[in-house]
Amino acid sequence: MLQLCFIGLTLALAANASPVYQQPLILPPHAVATKRVGIIGMGAGGITAMRAIMSLPEEMRRGWEVVAFDELSAVGGLWVPDDTPAAPPALPKTPLYPGLKTNTAHPSMTAPNVTYPPETPFLAPRAAVLKYWQDYNAATELAPHTQVLLKHHVERAEWIGDADSGHWRLSVRNLSHSNTSSSTFTFDHLIVAPGITRYPRIIHLEGQEEWLNTEKTITHSLWYRLPEEFTGQTVVVVGGGFSGHDISGRIAGAAKKVYWSRTVGEGAGTLPLPLPEGVEGVPRIANLHNGIVTLQDGTELSDVTSILLATGYEIRMPFLAASGLIEDAYGAAPPDRLSTSTNYVHPLYEHSLSLDHRYPLGALYFISLMTYNARGSTNTGQALFAAYTMADPTLLDTRDNYYAALKRREAAVRAEGYDPARIGHRPGIGYGPLFGHLGDGPHQDLLVHALRSRRPELAGYPGIPPFGINFTEQWRAYGIDHFMDVLEGWNYGTRTYGAQWEKDMVSGQRTEADYVETFHRFVDWWQHEKVTSTNTV
Ligand SMILES: Cc1cc2nc3c(=O)[nH]c(=O)nc-3n(C[C@H](O)[C@H](O)[C@H](O)COP(=O)(O)OP(=O)(O)OC[C@H]3O[C@@H](n4cnc5c(N)ncnc54)[C@H](O)[C@@H]3O)c2cc1C
Ligand SMILES: *[C@@H]1O[C@H](CO)[C@@H](O)[C@H](O)[C@H]1NC(C)=O
Numbered sequence: 001m002l003q004l005c006f007i008g009l010t011l012a013l014a015a016n017a018s019p020v021y022q023q024p025l026i027l028p029p030h031a032v033a034t035k036r037v038g039i040i041g042m043g044a045g046g047i048t049a050m051r052a053i054m055s056l057p058e059e060m061r062r063g064w065e066v067v068a069f070d071e072l073s074a075v076g077g078l079w080v081p082d083d084t085p086a087a088p089p090a091l092p093k094t095p096l097y098p099g100l101k102t103n104t105a106h107p108s109m110t111a112p113n114v115t116y117p118p119e120t121p122f123l124a125p126r127a128a129v130l131k132y133w134q135d136y137n138a139a140t141e142l143a144p145h146t147q148v149l150l151k152h153h154v155e156r157a158e159w160i161g162d163a164d165s166g167h168w169r170l171s172v173r174n175l176s177h178s179n180t181s182s183s184t185f186t187f188d189h190l191i192v193a194p195g196i197t198r199y200p201r202i203i204h205l206e207g208q209e210e211w212l213n214t215e216k217t218i219t220h221s222l223w224y225r226l227p228e229e230f231t232g233q234t235v236v237v238v239g240g241g242f243s244g245h246d247i248s249g250r251i252a253g254a255a256k257k258v259y260w261s262r263t264v265g266e267g268a269g270t271l272p273l274p275l276p277e278g279v280e281g282v283p284r285i286a287n288l289h290n291g292i293v294t295l296q297d298g299t300e301l302s303d304v305t306s307i308l309l310a311t312g313y314e315i316r317m318p319f320l321a322a323s324g325l326i327e328d329a330y331g332a333a334p335p336d337r338l339s340t341s342t343n344y345v346h347p348l349y350e351h352s353l354s355l356d357h358r359y360p361l362g363a364l365y366f367i368s369l370m371t372y373n374a375r376g377s378t379n380t381g382q383a384l385f386a387a388y389t390m391a392d393p394t395l396l397d398t399r400d401n402y403y404a405a406l407k408r409r410e411a412a413v414r415a416e417g418y419d420p421a422r423i424g425h426r427p428g429i430g431y432g433p434l435f436g437h438l439g440d441g442p443h444q445d446l447l448v449h450a451l452r453s454r455r456p457e458l459a460g461y462p463g464i465p466p467f468g469i470n471f472t473e474q475w476r477a478y479g480i481d482h483f484m485d486v487l488e489g490w491n492y493g494t495r496t497y498g499a500q501w502e503k504d505m506v507s508g509q510r511t512e513a514d515y516v517e518t519f520h521r522f523v524d525w526w527q528h529e530k531v532t533s534t535n536t537v
């Protein structure tokens, strides 16, 4: 059965080297034929938005102008290195550090139909991910009527108008210029993709003021770069997520002692991440009085010199806050106005379309707010929804219906025991079990399916599959299910069998079908090896 799927996929790819769509859409009379679209951020999210717009049939985007802004000097967002960041409080451009490999197999991270280069290791070095998105962007880079303005910082985005009509006014600072005044750009639609890992979430630990009055330190993983920063020290890494897991393992080689402090067990959205070699797992910190780290179980750690917070990030959008268009307090803001709880932006239809009533529906979209998923497919679904609904506003349902759908989604999240404002934008919650069989499929499928169900003739248009075929390929769900197998098994394999093993695993892999086949082969191998290796330890 699976084999048949892959053959079907290969044939479809070969037959459709260029997209086929039957006839030009006739724009409804009230649709705007000419428009200006602004994109904020050219990481994976903004790049996907640009590509989705340019993939629209030419007659649907005739007369459009698209301008994307990024303050970095290259596209690619957080995969662009910033290996010698300024000291706090200046914020590094990225949290990524030298030596970082993906925590997700790259076939799961791709945008549909575009694979990584042949023989890329499954857990890819960060440079490979950067190159992937830069290559993906190159396809639209030189398209007419599009512009990517690098080293341009968007300071403020303001809606000039009311609920029925108007335009965006952006104040943008050109960072290549010593000139400190900013220029103004106007747009009909705005796509916001500024990333969600720019602002550190700094938790307060009881007694930290005392602690910081000594030689002892507290830093956040956003600034972490090299294990040598902790040579000879005793460190507590705080936070049970991917960063806490990866960084505690890395510094274990250089530090005198590393504790990893986190909540263990089921529930509360905890991840089943294994304890890295050379790291001691401990409960959460109760307080830091008298130079001693006291844990919640009463244990005292007296020789700790550094605390590294791997406590995640806050979703903030200063350029919208500057014009009062987003409030940094979910719950306090009126429910029909945009707010961020720092984990969750509300009210959005399917984590993407703003339902704020101060501007028309379709004026503002967000891409890439979701966490705990590999975003290539998700972002593409969101970007296609934005592109098609900008081109044809009749594809949009009413604000009230979308709001009702949002409240149903939030109720489903609560029914699973989570507070939406805390748990944030997660594909695995409110859609089915985390990493369960529903994986990250239904969210983007829902968005793409919404387009073709409102205008059936769109089925078969670029990015929109015919009826009966899901937008999300079946094998992606398998990838989500076996996410932990890949993370554990790949690291085990490279550690145990070395670089040649890694090369052999991806030897000859070229097409998507090849990678998917390797995925299955690898998981089968690891399920066997896991048992064998445990037995021999
Ligand atoms: C440590 C770490 C490891 C990760 N590992 C993986 C992984 O293995 N696999 C995976 O799939 N995902 C991983 N991710 C998730 C990663 O964030 C996403 O995969 C994705 O690359 C995010 O893309 P983005 O475009 O949403 O955001 P970003 O890459 O952050 O891009 C946002 C861009 O917006 C620009 N910008 C923001 N505000 C402004 C402004 N006001 N004016 C101008 N420009 C602005 C920024 O300069 C930036 O270039 C990891 C994240 C972190 C933090
Ligand atoms: C920003 O400044 C640089 C250097 O002066 C200039 O080349 C570039 O055209 C400016 N950008 C815009 C959009 O004007």
Ligand SMILES: *[C@@H]1O[C@H](CO)[C@@H](O)[C@H](O)[C@H]1NC(C)=O
Pocket: 179, 180, 181, 182, 183
């Ligand atoms: C500064 O930039 C603004 C906007 O781009 C421009 O109007 C102004 O002439 C510039 N001033 C100088 C001194 O270059």
Ligand SMILES: *[C@@H]1O[C@H](CO)[C@@H](O)[C@H](O)[C@H]1NC(C)=O
Pocket: 012, 013, 016, 017, 112, 113, 380, 461, 462, 463, 464, 465
């Ligand atoms: C991927 O390729 C298939 C087959 O050519 C096509 O139907 C689909 O629209 C493509 N997906 C995207 C997002 O471009």
Ligand SMILES: *[C@@H]1O[C@H](CO)[C@@H](O)[C@H](O)[C@H]1NC(C)=O
Pocket: 438, 441, 442, 468, 469, 470, 474
């Ligand atoms: C589409 O996805 C759903 C789950 O979201 C699955 O049950 C169904 O079998 C899929 N259909 C096809 C044709 O792959």
